[in-house]
Amino acid sequence: MNRYKMLGWKFKPVAPKQAIRVNVMNVEGVNVVERLERLGFKLEKIHFIERGYWVKRSSFSIGATIEYLLGYYSIQEAAAQIPATLFTDLKGKTVLDACAAPGGKTVQLADLMDNTGVIVALDVKSRRLNALANQLERCRVKNAIVYGLDAREASKLGVKFDRILLDVPCSGNFAMDKDWFKRRTIDDVHRNARLQRQILAEAAKVLKTSGEIVYATCSLEPEEDELNIDWAVKNLGLKTVEINCYGEESPTEIFGKRLDSSVRNCRRIWPGETQGFFVCKLERQR
Amino acid sequence: MFASLKGKGENMVETLESFAKFFGVKISLNKNFVRKGNRYFLLDERLRALAKEISGWQFAGAYLGKNKNGKFYPSSLLLFMITDQAENKIIVDDKAAWLFVCGRDIFKEGIMRVYGSKTRGAYTLVLNKHGECLGFGRITENLDEAKEGVVVENVSDIGDFLRRERTPKQ
Numbered sequence: 001m002n003r004y005k006m007l008g009w010k011f012k013p014v015a016p017k018q019a020i021r022v023n024v025m026n027v028e029g030v031n032v033v034e035r036l037e038r039l040g041f042k043l044e045k046i047h048f049i050e051r052g053y054w055v056k057r058s059s060f061s062i063g064a065t066i067e068y069l070l071g072y073y074s075i076q077e078a079a080a081q082i083p084a085t086l087f088t089d090l091k092g093k094t095v096l097d098a099c100a101a102p103g104g105k106t107v108q109l110a111d112l113m114d115n116t117g118v119i120v121a122l123d124v125k126s127r128r129l130n131a132l133a134n135q136l137e138r139c140r141v142k143n144a145i146v147y148g149l150d151a152r153e154a155s156k157l158g159v160k161f162d163r164i165l166l167d168v169p170c171s172g173n174f175a176m177d178k179d180w181f182k183r184r185t186i187d188d189v190h191r192n193a194r195l196q197r198q199i200l201a202e203a204a205k206v207l208k209t210s211g212e213i214v215y216a217t218c219s220l221e222p223e224e225d226e227l228n229i230d231w232a233v234k235n236l237g238l239k240t241v242e243i244n245c246y247g248e249e250s251p252t253e254i255f256g257k258r259l260d261s262s263v264r265n266c267r268r269i270w271p272g273e274t275q276g277f278f279v280c281k282l283e284r285q286r
Numbered sequence: 287m288f289a290s291l292k293g294k295g296e297n298m299v300e301t302l303e304s305f306a307k308f309f310g311v312k313i314s315l316n317k318n319f320v321r322k323g324n325r326y327f328l329l330d331e332r333l334r335a336l337a338k339e340i341s342g343w344q345f346a347g348a349y350l351g352k353n354k355n356g357k358f359y360p361s362s363l364l365l366f367m368i369t370d371q372a373e374n375k376i377i378v379d380d381k382a383a384w385l386f387v388c389g390r391d392i393f394k395e396g397i398m399r400v401y402g403s404k405t406r407g408a409y410t411l412v413l414n415k416h417g418e419c420l421g422f423g424r425i426t427e428n429l430d431e432a433k434e435g436v437v438v439e440n441v442s443d444i445g446d447f448l449r450r451e452r453t454p455k456q
Contacts, residue, residue, distance in 0.1 A: 030416075063448070064448070066383060066384065066387055066414060066418070066420065066444075069362075069387055069420075069444040069445060069447055069448070070362070070418055070444065071362070117332070118332050118333060118336060120336070129344055129345075130450075131451070132345070133344065133345040133349075134447055134450055134451065136345060136349070137345075137349050137361055137362070137363070137447070138362070138444075138447045140348075140362065140363045140366065142328075142330075142347055142348040142363075143330075143333070143347070144345070144346070144347075145333055145336055145337060145343050145345070145346040145347070146343060146344045146345040146346065147340070147342060147343055147344065148342070148344055149342075157340055158339075158340070159336070159340075
């Protein structure tokens with residue numbers, strides 16, 4: 001908690017709100033919000049996400065409706081809805097979702113692409129691949145191809161990508177796990193940060209010249225966030241891009257270390273309206 | 287009767303076309319139709335090229351269904367694809383719709399409208415009052431004659447997603 005204070009945030013316990021995202025590709029002529037409200041759910045528009053709603057009241061699980069089974073919406077935490085929206089011009093593109101399972105963001109990408117182009121979705125764990133396939137099936141995604149492959153081996157595919165989503169494995173945050181402080185050590189954070197750098201390096205290899213990478217974590221630890229982006233800018237020939245989204249500008253001095261000034265383009269989301277989150281958009285340096 | 291829904295050997299096109307025929311729908315599948323293990327997918331040109339070039343994919347394009355123990359189980363996407371053209375369909379009320387996606391059979395009282403066959407043994411799509419396909423079933427009692435009780439047996443429904451998530455081994 002002291003680390004967060006050093007980054008300028010005063011710790012406060014939070015209870016994240018459940019959120020949904022409407023899959024526009026599946027709801028032509030259907031007013032999903034109205035139908036859910038008729039079932040007794042109270043929804044509130046998420047002010048920073050076009051297709052997102054917070055579930056303010058529910059008498060039963062939001063995942064136990066026919067509308068959910070029909071793929072009309074996905075259950076997706078509000079901050080987690082941000083990364084896919086940061087790409088420009090997704091339709092018809094070749095997109096890599098490097099750590100795709102359980103598939104919430106893959107479905108969101110398909111929705112934003114209106115099922116055009118190609119999404120190559122990777123995940124390394126076979127059990128998680130089943131969850132991913134279930135999501136794709138439920139939401140009637142038609143433009144994805146799924147491989148059981150480690151994101152650190154993406155270049156084995158021999159494909160160059162226009163857009164790459166790196167929703168990398170991370171340490172998580174206390175807002176989503178009440179025992180987080182008991183269960184995590186700084187060694188875990190460092191281990192994840194190393195893995196994330198390896199994934200970033202592989203993504204840089206398979207990115208087209210004019211391509212875009214969106215890097216996201218649900219970690220509040222700078223080693224997994226700003227420090228990794230600083231490293232990527234200095235070592236991978238990437239640069240950060242200004243983004244206009246919910247969250248605070250990232251600090252460029254962390255625990256006494258001065259970072260590349262462009263790291264301020266990243267967004268750090270402290271827990272409050274959402275869980276803790278970090279997001280950044282990268283392009284090749286020209 | 288259920289046995290007649292079996293996939294016919296290795297001929298995946300025949301399996302799907304004969305499935306659609308049960309509901310009075312004629313579908314023709316093009317060359318972009320592929321089988322992966324016991325599952326069937328429809329791929330566009332770009333996906334097909336990718337799938338051919340990079341083997342080992344686990345899921346791709348539009349998922350149409352799977353063969354399990356010799357029986358064909360359609361995906362919700364395939365059911366959506368045939369809904370408009372299907373001759374055999376029943377519209378059910380909200381309560382029957384929810385019970386159906388929970389894996390239950392349909393009672394006579396829950397049926398609001400019947401299109402096409404009302405004859406025992408026929409297969410019919412099951413739609414909610416919004417016209418959305420929730421799965422399909424087999425008529426177990428002539429719908430003109432039955433007064434109450436179970437009249438359509440649940441064969442496959444979209445609630446399978448939830449049941450699969452709760453039983454990870456399946």
